[in-house]
Amino acid sequence: MTASPMTAARMTAALSQGLTLAWRSLVPLRNNPGQLLGLLFQPVFMIVIFVYLFGGAAGGDRAGAVAYMLPGVLVQVALMATITTGMxxxxDIGNGVFDRFRTLPIARSAPLVGRILADLLTMLVTIAMSLAVGYAVGFRVTAGPLPALAGIGLVLLMTMALSWGSAWIGLVAKSVTSMQGAATAVLLPLTFGSxxxxxxxDMPGWLTWWMGVNPVSHLAGALRGLxxxxxxxxxVWITLGWSAGLLALFFPLALRAYNRRVR
Structure with missing residues (x-):
């Protein structure tokens, strides 16, 4: 069953408007050097901490630590960045930005889609910076460009699914602080318990079980392998399944919460 021309035109217009609003969300980075520097240098700090300070836990040598931990750092930085979506x-809702959007002749979903797209673009910058720093400390992609790009695509897919979860929390939370606290409480056990x-x-039995079912473990393992x-x-298949499940859960929840907040 195909979509009607009118429905297809509306979807295309909503996507185009979402891209425009995504650009609107990125423009302020030019006037906020602190946020831009944080975006660029967060991977540097994470790599220094985990590779150089805790590298002995991944085999005892720096080369082994870099090969094992760099994909994990990349995954953690990308997933933690999803918190900014909800924040x-x-x-924006607290400042009345979405109330002003309602006066414009745009699709109701365009501001929400634009926010998600903008954060995915900033994640690409973070991932690129992580790979650049990883290359500087000795990490090498040995599987070829196509598997590596597939790995990055897998990270973006999972982060997009979690971004919709972050969006839902941000839309139902009473304040930015409560949103940040709730999202951090969910993501920290997932990332550090993986x-x-x-x-x-190297872990005790109960923690080994948790790591085995943790979706972040499978995402890091997929990226490491690719x-x-x-x-x-x-x-890879487990990560695709988790991404599809999270997207199927949080996408409608975020849209419902968004419609309630801006009606």
Whole structure:
């Protein structure tokens, strides 16, 4: 069953308007050097902390630590960046930005789509910076460009799914502070309780079980395999399943919460 021409035209217009509003969300970065520097240098700090300070937990040598931990750092930085989606939405709603959008002849969903797209673009910058710093400290992609790009695409897919979850929290939260606290409480156990930085075999039994079912462990494993040439098929499929499930859950929840807040 195909969409009617009118529906297709509306979807195309909503996407175009969303891209325009995504650009509107990125323009303020030019006048906010602190936020821009934080975006660029967060990967540097994470790599210094985990690779150089805690590198011994991944085999004892710097080369092994870089090969194991850099994909984990990239995953963590990307996932933690999804918190900004909800924070920015909560801020815009509190400042009345979405009330002004309602007076414009645009699709109701365009501001929400624009916010998600803008944050995905900033994540691309963060990922690129992470790879650049990783290359400087010795990380090398040995599986070829196509598997590496597939790995980055997998990270973006998972972050997009979690961004809709962050958007939902931001839309139902009472304040920016409560939104940040709730999202951090969810993401910290997922990222630090995973095998992104330390192999699960080095952990006690109960934590090994949690790492085995943790979606971040599978995402880090998939990225590690796709960039390093290891076997990652199971991790890839599990990550795709988690991404589809999270998107199916949070996309309608975010749209419903958005419609309630801006009506």
């Amino acid at each position: 920015n939405l909560a801020t 095998s992104a930085f330390v192999p699960a075999t 960039m390093g040439g290891g076997l990652a098929a199971a991790d």
